[in-house]
Amino acid sequence: MSKDPGLQRRVFLKGAAAGGAAASTIGAAAPAAAQSATPPPSAAPPPQAAAAPGYMVLRPEEAAFVEALVDTMIPADELSPKGTDIGINVFIDRALASGWGKGDRLYLQGPWKEGTPQQGYQLSLTPAQLWRAGIEATNAHCEKAHGKAFDQLDAAQRNAVLTDLDRGRVTFDNGLSARAFWSMAYQNVMEGMFSDPIYGGNQGKAGWKLVGFPGVIENNRGRVVSSRDKRFEADPVSIADMS
Amino acid sequence: MARRLPDVDVVIVGLGWTGGIMAKELAEAGLKVVALERGQMRTPEEDFTVPRIRDELRFANRTDLMMNTQQDTLTIRNNPDQEALPMRRLGSFLPGEGVGGAGSHWNGVTWRWGDMELQIRSRYEEKYGKAFIPEDMTIQDWGVTYAELEPFYDKFEKVAGVSGKAGNLRGRKIAGGNVFEDPRANEYPLPPLEDPLSGVMFASAAKEMGYHPHPRPSANASQPYVNPDGARIGACQYCGFCERFGCESNAKGSPNITVIPAAMRSPNFTLRTNAWVTKVNKDSDGRKATGVTYVNLLNGEELEQPAGMVILAAYGLNNAALLMWSGIGEVYDPRTGQGLVGKNYCYQTGTGATLFFEDKFFNPFIASGAWGQNIDDFNTNWEFDRRPHNYIGGSTIAAGGSNGRPIGYRPVPAGTPRWGTEWKRATRQWYQGAMGIGASGSVMPHRANFLDLDPTYRNVFGQPLMRMTFDYKPNEVRLTEHIAGVINRIADTMGAKHVSRAGPRRSWTSVPYQSTHNTGGTIMGSNPRESVVNKYLQHWQLSNMFILGAGVFPHNAAYNPTGPVGALAYWAADAIRTKYLRAPGPLVQA
Numbered sequence: 001m002s003k004d005p006g007l008q009r010r011v012f013l014k015g016a017a018a019g020g021a022a023a024s025t026i027g028a029a030a031p032a033a034a035q036s037a038t039p040p041p042s043a044a045p046p047p048q049a050a051a052a053p054g055y056m057v058l059r060p061e062e063a064a065f066v067e068a069l070v071d072t073m074i075p076a077d078e079l080s081p082k083g084t085d086i087g088i089n090v091f092i093d094r095a096l097a098s099g100w101g102k103g104d105r106l107y108l109q110g111p112w113k114e115g116t117p118q119q120g121y122q123l124s125l126t127p128a129q130l131w132r133a134g135i136e137a138t139n140a141h142c143e144k145a146h147g148k149a150f151d152q153l154d155a156a157q158r159n160a161v162l163t164d165l166d167r168g169r170v171t172f173d174n175g176l177s178a179r180a181f182w183s184m185a186y187q188n189v190m191e192g193m194f195s196d197p198i199y200g201g202n203q204g205k206a207g208w209k210l211v212g213f214p215g216v217i218e219n220n221r222g223r224v225v226s227s228r229d230k231r232f233e234a235d236p237v238s239i240a241d242m243s
Numbered sequence: 244m245a246r247r248l249p250d251v252d253v254v255i256v257g258l259g260w261t262g263g264i265m266a267k268e269l270a271e272a273g274l275k276v277v278a279l280e281r282g283q284m285r286t287p288e289e290d291f292t293v294p295r296i297r298d299e300l301r302f303a304n305r306t307d308l309m310m311n312t313q314q315d316t317l318t319i320r321n322n323p324d325q326e327a328l329p330m331r332r333l334g335s336f337l338p339g340e341g342v343g344g345a346g347s348h349w350n351g352v353t354w355r356w357g358d359m360e361l362q363i364r365s366r367y368e369e370k371y372g373k374a375f376i377p378e379d380m381t382i383q384d385w386g387v388t389y390a391e392l393e394p395f396y397d398k399f400e401k402v403a404g405v406s407g408k409a410g411n412l413r414g415r416k417i418a419g420g421n422v423f424e425d426p427r428a429n430e431y432p433l434p435p436l437e438d439p440l441s442g443v444m445f446a447s448a449a450k451e452m453g454y455h456p457h458p459r460p461s462a463n464a465s466q467p468y469v470n471p472d473g474a475r476i477g478a479c480q481y482c483g484f485c486e487r488f489g490c491e492s493n494a495k496g497s498p499n500i501t502v503i504p505a506a507m508r509s510p511n512f513t514l515r516t517n518a519w520v521t522k523v524n525k526d527s528d529g530r531k532a533t534g535v536t537y538v539n540l541l542n543g544e545e546l547e548q549p550a551g552m553v554i555l556a557a558y559g560l561n562n563a564a565l566l567m568w569s570g571i572g573e574v575y576d577p578r579t580g581q582g583l584v585g586k587n588y589c590y591q592t593g594t595g596a597t598l599f600f601e602d603k604f605f606n607p608f609i610a611s612g613a614w615g616q617n618i619d620d621f622n623t624n625w626e627f628d629r630r631p632h633n634y635i636g637g638s639t640i641a642a643g644g645s646n647g648r649p650i651g652y653r654p655v656p657a658g659t660p661r662w663g664t665e666w667k668r669a670t671r672q673w674y675q676g677a678m679g680i681g682a683s684g685s686v687m688p689h690r691a692n693f694l695d696l697d698p699t700y701r702n703v704f705g706q707p708l709m710r711m712t713f714d715y716k717p718n719e720v721r722l723t724e725h726i727a728g729v730i731n732r733i734a735d736t737m738g739a740k741h742v743s744r745a746g747p748r749r750s751w752t753s754v755p756y757q758s759t760h761n762t763g764g765t766i767m768g769s770n771p772r773e774s775v776v777n778k779y780l781q782h783w784q785l786s787n788m789f790i791l792g793a794g795v796f797p798h799n800a801a802y803n804p805t806g807p808v809g810a811l812a813y814w815a816a817d818a819i820r821t822k823y824l825r826a827p828g829p830l831v832q833a
């Protein structure tokens with residue numbers, strides 16, 4: 001564990017309740033989530049000692065924000081350990097330190113205009129800069145609404161803030177597009193949950209075990225017919241396992 | 244001043260599918276061929292090895308094998324009244340970069356486009372009357388017929404190792420194949436792949452409704468195979484890492500394992516990687532291309548490669564940009580309708596439904612890139628009467644997902660929470676229990692959809708970015724409205740617990756990914772007043788320049804493009820070998 005007090009989790013989650021966020025998923029007319037017809041994965045694995053964080057990019061306040069965010073979105077329950085125990089916070093930090101975080105493969109020349117939604121990302125910011133500005137703006141929004149930074153809020157408040165972000169109901173005072181920040185943050189959390197563990201997230205392959213993704217397995221040729229309409233299960237294999 | 248290199252017979256710009264085909268064919272014909280590829284070397288032995296290649300984040304999300312938008316991209320807008328803005332990172336489509344081009348990481352759905360497409364204007368006028376074609380829809384015949392192309396489709400299928408089932412062998416209709424296809428001389432080189440559960444279920448529902456399901460033709464080999472050039476193709480492992488990835492078992496027919504190594508065996512062929520072509524040079528009276536100018540990215544030096552022939556094989560969009568940067572031909576102007584370079588840019592449309600079953604296990608991670616079952620009853624079926632639906636074109640409808648990689652594939656019914664325990668529960672359940680039915684629809688050219696140069700934004704070489712102006716027009720919206728209805732009716736018979744229903748697609752958006760099926764911009768045709776290249780893909784004015792790729796398509800069909808892209812490359816190579824080399828000059832009199 002890091003000794004930096006800023007890195008200590010200031011909030012202890014009590015298994016956050018699901019936010020009532022409406023999904024903007026495929027299609028429109030399907031009713032709400034059905035009950036599970038699938039047994040949950042055998043008892044969630046004991047939280048692995050996630051790789052010691054040792055953040056490369058995140059400053060103390062940012063680390064607190066990211067940890068609170070990933071533990072709110074991915075709470076510990078019978079389906080998986082919580083986000084920080086899976087290393088999603090570490091994934092995000094590493095992603096922001098990587099070429100991607102620094103704007104690799106991103107055309108950053110101006111002039112910059114808002115554009116239409118169809119024109120996609122139009123900011124002058126690298127992902128690392130957008131995270132930094134977005135955390136600042138979200139915390140400012142939380143201070144204004146609740147008198148506290150995001151990571152200091154209780155679980156229900158945090159869920160409410162995220163729901164507002166997700167539904168496009170937040171306007172940041174500093175002019176930053178809340179939608180641009182949130183869509184990147186949401187995507188990065190999902191990436192940290194489901195990418196190969198080599199990137200620091202998905203520790204214990206918790207994301208892959210959640211859905212039953214077998215990872216980097218070598219071939220399925222013999223399984224197409226034999227597993228048709230039968231759940232194919234295998235211990236997931238990662239890049240490191242095969243290297 | 245660019246340093247001038249010694250002359251060669253042929254310079255090829257770009258080494259993907261089309262450049263690879265041309266390189267092999269012309270080097271074998273005894274010509275000294277140099278290919279200039281802006282990207283780096285890429286071989287299966289080094290680049291596509293397991294486990295590194297099975298990295299969803301790197302290859303699918305960070306688009307590691309594709310065009311780097313930091314160096315060059317396009318600006319985009321939906322209509323000429325808007326200000327175009329740069330596509331700052333890849334989204335809707337993913338142009339390739341590096342040896343093999345997009346052919347390294349395509350999916351492999353390999354169709355033949357028949358006379359319904361190649362003679363589109365004549366066919367529609369004949370059946371529906373001239374007035375059925377809207378004024379601003381600039382469709383035209385391609386100048387080439389299916390009968391002419393058939394042997395070259397056959398050749399491309401054999402080179403790429405395509406698995407499928409014929410539905411029309413020399414006029415004999417075969418149930419279980421696509422009975423609507425134009426006649427084929429031969430069966431596919433390989434039998435169809437196994438079907439996924441979704442394909443089995445879809446085919447049975449479609450058949451029940453009187454449609455004609457058939458396996459999707461696929462350049463994922465169903466069995467080990469040796470192609471006519473001696474390339475050894477492995478059997479598909481159904482690994483679920485196909486589209487956007489290189490194939491570790493050499494089962495995907497890609498230029499990297501077929502035409503490019505074959506070309507590289509020829510002493511006549513030289514490949515220069517890290518060689519970014521910025522301009523095609525022409526002689527003073529504009530009758531001949533004299534070569535190209537490029538930058539050696541290893542040291543920044545600008546070089547001129549003089550050549551007897553210039554082949555543009557840089558992907559359709561880039562071929563159009565090269566013409567614009569070089570001042571070759573007049574750039575299309577939508578106000579006057581004048582100019583041909585950039586004209587008839589088209590994309591594809593589509594729609595789909597997701598079906599959620601409580602008692603099914605789809606194992607979505609067991610998947611080939613191109614497999615599953617398709618119906619063409621609303622596409623190549625010429626009997627399908629378009630009049631009541633009031634559109635030109637058609638749509639494939641198919642089931643058979645190409646991957647279950649979990650960053651990108653997590654279907655849940657609408658209304659599912661977006662995070663938290665309930666999100667996890669639904670994600671887990673429906674990951675196994677969902678399947679899709681998807682349609683890919685044609686897009687007809689329109690006066691207001693085009694490519695030209697952007698007035699503001701520039702690439703790393705200081706050249707203006709190409710500007711793409713594109714949106715779906717009423718013809719395409721009516722098409723997806725109709726096809727969405729068909730899909731929903733099929734889905735309704737399949738007993739799903741929930742269906743996320745298909746709906747019309749109204750506006751093109753540059754995110755998220757849809758398809759890398761960009762067509763037009765350097766179109767072919769039967770005369771120089773309406774086309775940039777003739778039926779042999781030879782430039783009408785600079786007769787020693789040939790332009791390959793889907794940029795020559797005057798419209799976009801429902802089908803994926805690479806079947807005709809490959810066939811036309813072989814057809815053009817054949818015309819060069821058998822006609823042009825004997826009598827260099829225009830192969831078609833203007």
Ligand SMILES: Cc1cc2nc3c(=O)[nH]c(=O)nc-3n(C[C@H](O)[C@H](O)[C@H](O)COP(=O)(O)OP(=O)(O)OC[C@H]3O[C@@H](n4cnc5c(N)ncnc54)[C@H](O)[C@@H]3O)c2cc1C
Nearest residue numbers: 257259261281340344345346350351352520557792803805
């Ligand atoms: C993810 C994905 C899935 C696909 N799936 C299918 C499918 O299932 N079925 C289908 O039919 N099609 C599919 N396609 C499309 C298919 O890949 C293309 O049609 C095909 O590769 C085009 O061949 P090409 O030779 O025209 O271009 P490419 O194969 O892209 O090659 C062009 C080459 O030119 C190089 N180049 C560009 N500009 C320059 C320059 N200025 N100087 C030097 N070199 C340059 C590029 O780096 C590239 O290597 C898919 C594409 C993608 C990206």
